[in-house]
Amino acid sequence: MRTVSESVISEDNAQLRADVPRGLPMVVVLSGVSDAGGVVSQLGEYFDEHSSPREVIRFDTDVLLDYRARRPIITFNKDHFEDYQPETLTLSLASDALGEPFLLLxxxxxxxxxxxxxxxxxxxxxxxxxxxxxxxxxLPMPVPHTRDLRATISGSREDLIEEHSIWQPTSRIAATAVHLLEYRLFGMGESVAGITLLIPHYLAGNEYPAGLVGALDYLMAATGKLFSTEAPREQAQKFRTRVDEQIGENDESVSMVQNLEERYDQYVRDAEKDADLVSIDGEEVTGDDIDGLPTADQLASELEQFLAGQIPGPDDEPGENWNLGHNPPESPSGDGSPGDVQ
Structure with missing residues (x-):
């Protein structure tokens, strides 16, 4: 292993680093890969607002970031530039709702x-x-918003995998840096859990508050920490109501959701972890279609088209983009409470 002097750390708070309690769990929330429902971005904002993070270590942006792929934001003010906002990657000491510490990457x-x-x-x-x-x-999946938000769990936490991992495919996928980190930790026998939430395909392009609730629930199960979910659950319920109203005004859309529900319920009943619930990046995984029903991808695609347009936030009024020929009411953007992870 390389020594820390050869690492990619640019700054550290030496005193806080020395004072960090040993034996804490670490929560990893990194942007840059596909983020269905804006779950990771919501989670990052949540921890910034609610966990009082104190920076312990800052990684070297110049060494790690491709600026041309993810250009920083800068403000042009009449005749000059100001407020340059480069991307950051930090390890912080944070606190849960009870004031108990955890590490946040x-x-x-x-x-x-x-x-x-x-x-x-x-x-x-x-x-x-x-x-x-x-x-x-x-990840976006052809699953109905009317069912509890579920996940695929990876890593070494057999307790979480057995209880919560509904979908267990075998497929070659494009890796992320966090996948590599989990791979190395797993190989060393360390405790690690990857939580991949399955977001309804037809709502995945919107900020989906039920995804935040689900992420917090699963993180609580994985870390033993307590995160407040009251406000996110309220937002999720508002969004769920608007989605139901939107879909309820069109019989064809109601039928599509019912078919998604039937496929999903059949999958859960059969507990066939390698069933063809979805395809990744257009490549079929495994399994057979359920007789008599359109494919889940077809249903999700049609629903996505029906709900296409710019979806405002939970407190915004519906915009003109919502007039898609069905005169929908207030705009949806999410699911209801996915149910607590026990």
């Missing part, structure tokens, strides 16, 4: 030097004696 996913960054993270996991590492990702 947040910011951008590294574009470059994955191996060096992962080596540095393994060094820090050892230094801080991290009890478990949990990360969150979200």
């Amino acid at each position: 947040s910011g951008f996913e590294p574009d470059f030097r994955w191996e060096r960054w992962v080596d540095t993270m393994l060094f820090l996991v050892d230094e801080f004696e991290v009890s478990t590492t949990a990360w969150v990702h979200a």
Whole structure:
């Protein structure tokens, strides 16, 4: 393993680093990969607002980030530039709703030097004696918004996998830096859990508050920490109501959702983890179609087209883009409470 002097750390708070309690869980929330329902971005904002993060370590943006792929934001004010906002990647000491500490790795996913960054993270996991590492990702799936939000769990946490992982495919996919981190931790026998939320395909392009609720529920199950979900649940319920109103005004859309429900319920009943619930990046996974029903992808595509347009936030009035020929009411953008993860 490389030494920390050769790592990708640019700054550290030496005193806080020394004072970090050992044996804390680490939550990983990194942007940069596909983020169905805006789950990761919502989660990052939630922790910024509610967990009082104190920066322990800052990673070197110049070394890790591809600026041309993810250009920073700067403001042009009449005749000059100001308010330059470069991307950051930090490890912070944060607090849950009870004031209990945990480590939070947040910011951008590294574009470059994955191996060096992962080596540095393994060094820090050892230094801080991290009890478990949990990360969150979200994928669009042809699942109905009327069912509890479910997930695929990866890693070494057999307790979470057995209880919560509904979909367990075998497929080759494009890796992320966090996948590599989990892979290395798993190989070392460390405790790690990857939480991939399954977001309804036809709502995945919108900010989906039920995804935030689901992410927090699963993170609580993985880390033992307590995160307040009252406000996100209220927002999720508002969005769920608007989705139901929108779909309820069109018989064809109601039928589509019912067919998605039938496929989903059949899948759950059969518990065939390798069934053809969905395809990844257009490539079929495995399994057979359910007789007599359109494919889940076809249903999701039609629903997505029906709900196409710009979807405002939960407190906004419906915009003109919502007049899609069906005169919908207020605009939807999410699901109701996905149900607590026990």
